[in-house]
Amino acid sequence: MSINVNVYTDFNEGKISKHIYGHFSEHLGRCIYEGIWVGEDSEIPNTDGIRNDVLAALKELNIPVLRWPGGCFADEYHWKDGIGPREKRKRMVNTHWGGVVENNHFGTHEFMRLCELLDTEPYICGNVGSGTVQEMSEWVEYMTFGGESPMSAWRQENGQKDPWKLKYFGVGNENWGCGGNMRPEYYADLYRRYQTYVRNYGDNKIYRIAGGANVDDFNWTDVLMREAAHLMDGLSLHYYVVPGEWSNKGSALDPKEEAWFRTMKKSFHMETLISKHATIMNKYDPEKRIGMIIDEWGTWFDVEPGTNPGFLFQQNTIRDALVAGLHFNIFHEHNDRVHMANIAQMVNVLQAMILTEGDKMIKTPTYHVFNMYKVHQDAERLAIKQPEDTYEFNGEALPRVSTTASQNSNGEINISLCHINPREETIVSLNLQGLTELNHVTGSIITASELNAHNTFEQPHNVRTEAYSNFTQHGTSLELTVPPASVLTLTIS
Ligand code: AHR
Numbered sequence: 092m093s094i095n096v097n098v099y100t101d102f103n104e105g106k107i108s109k110h111i112y113g114h115f116s117e118h119l120g121r122c123i124y125e126g127i128w129v130g131e132d133s134e135i136p137n138t139d140g141i142r143n144d145v146l147a148a149l150k151e152l153n154i155p156v157l158r159w160p161g162g163c164f165a166d167e168y169h170w171k172d173g174i175g176p177r178e179k180r181k182r183m184v185n186t187h188w189g190g191v192v193e194n195n196h197f198g199t200h201e202f203m204r205l206c207e208l209l210d211t212e213p214y215i216c217g218n219v220g221s222g223t224v225q226e227m228s229e230w231v232e233y234m235t236f237g238g239e240s241p242m243s244a245w246r247q248e249n250g251q252k253d254p255w256k257l258k259y260f261g262v263g264n265e266n267w268g269c270g271g272n273m274r275p276e277y278y279a280d281l282y283r284r285y286q287t288y289v290r291n292y293g294d295n296k297i298y299r300i301a302g303g304a305n306v307d308d309f310n311w312t313d314v315l316m317r318e319a320a321h322l323m324d325g326l327s328l329h330y331y332v333v334p335g336e337w338s339n340k341g342s343a344l345d346p347k348e349e350a351w352f353r354t355m356k357k358s359f360h361m362e363t364l365i366s367k368h369a370t371i372m373n374k375y376d377p378e379k380r381i382g383m384i385i386d387e388w389g390t391w392f393d394v395e396p397g398t399n400p401g402f403l404f405q406q407n408t409i410r411d412a413l414v415a416g417l418h419f420n421i422f423h424e425h426n427d428r429v430h431m432a433n434i435a436q437m438v439n440v441l442q443a444m445i446l447t448e449g450d451k452m453i454k455t456p457t458y459h460v461f462n463m464y465k466v467h468q469d470a471e472r473l474a475i476k477q478p479e480d481t482y483e484f485n486g487e488a489l490p491r492v493s494t495t496a497s498q499n500s501n502g503e504i505n506i507s508l509c510h511i512n513p514r515e516e517t518i519v520s521l522n523l524q525g526l527t528e529l530n531h532v533t534g535s536i537i538t539a540s541e542l543n544a545h546n547t548f549e550q551p552h553n554v555r556t557e558a559y560s561n562f563t564q565h566g567t568s569l570e571l572t573v574p575p576a577s578v579l580t581l582t583i584s
Contacts, residue, residue: 093518101525102474109468110431117162120402126438163269166220173198189401219263220271228288275314303327316375325384331391343392343406352484382430389442407455409539415460416509416578470497482512534559538577
């Protein structure tokens with residue numbers, strides 16, 4: 092099988108926002124507690140309570156933005172319970188996720204410290220479902236007001252003299268479901284009201300994100316845009332790749348091609364969803380001022396056998412690597428509207444970057460794709476033309492290769508390819524239109540021969556990035572031999 096891909100190096104399609112490479116960390120299962128926060132007295136080496144091994148691994152990814160504290164947890168979270176001396180903080184039940192005790196040891200100060208250590212921008216999600224306007228308003232005042240006020244004084248008493256910088260603020264989460272089971276008309280009104288009191292203090296300008304639709308609820312997007320577009324900067328969208336049904340999602344370690352195909356098909360569905368929601372947004376916002384914020388995406392499988400069903404702990408395989416790469420390619424393609432995306436979730440939950448067990452930690456195949464693709468952050472997308480070439484299974488067909496390309500401010504060109512056919516290799520002829528020569532080409536690849544290849548605490552490097560050089564150069568064209576089930580990136584400098 093061979094396929095021709097043309098990359099037009101002098102056709103710039105706009106910037107790929109680095110915020111597309113955002114993450115999400117919720118008080119859910121072992122994401123925050125154990126995965127990130129171990130406390131200052133832990134035997135696990137830590138910085139101010141945050142584990143060092145996880146920090147070092149995450150730092151490598153250049154995480155631009157991190158969403159917290161939920162998810163469904165956000166609409167049950169009362170921020171005042173999570174500040175002040177830790178031993179005095181209120182213990183509560185995490186009703187949504189496993190009914191476990193939440194001791195509130197990880198609160199606003201700890202989250203802001205995490206962001207500082209990761210050099211990432213915080214994205215806070217406020218409580219509309221069970222919180223008051225006053226509570227939300229005071230949280231913003233507590234975090235961002237530098238003058239004299241009760242909240243500013245309280246923050247200083249708690250050890251933070253200067254206000255933090257906070258740009259991204261979400262007004263509720265999934266308010267059609269766990270965030271209050273609201274109708275769009277009702278939420279649109281609440282959004283208008285709550286966001287009024289999310290103030291800009293001093294030079295801190297907040298980018299307000301309205302809670303968006305569930306998957307294909309286009310009416311939600313229409314109502315929100317109609318009623319509140321002028322008061323928002325971003326509108327969210329949530330979509331998870333669930334290979335089976337919600338009641339029987341399938342195992343992350345399913346080795347069968349049928350599960351593989353269904354997962355790829357559902358990943359491509361993200362393209363349809365973005366296009367349809369964007370068409371509605373265009374009707375009310377033709378200038379494309381408002382960002383589509385895909386602040387929850389990724390695979391959702393059945394939990395690993397023997398683990399708490401409320402903890403959403405799943406393994407992560409080469410299949411997840413392909414899902415991540417395909418999503419990035421789709422987000423890049425819609426860089427005019429998609430301003431941010433946050434994978435669910437950062438550690439130990441759903442499609443995680445990192446899995447931990449006690450003091451051990453492994454990087455997942457998804458981690459390696461994030462690391463490989465970080466070269467596209469804030470780079471200019473280049474136009475691509477390639478014929479439809481399919482991967483077929485049981486009489487259904489999907490595009491066999493998905494490609495994206497960008498040029499960074501140093502003039503370097505990066506081209507990433509996701510090859511979803513798990514059975515056969517593909518020869519790709521990559522033509523770099525508009526260049527007169529290719530100086531230096533390097534490549535890296537993630538691939539595996541088993542469809543459920545993954546990393547374990549015993550074999551942590553089973554699936555990892557390797558150097559890729561299985562290509563020949565003919566002038567400004569490259570002929571690549573691309574193995575089945577692989578994600579690769581070429582850098583041309
Ligand atoms: O990411 C897990 C959960 O999925 C989030 O809490 C919720 O917003 C979504 O339904």
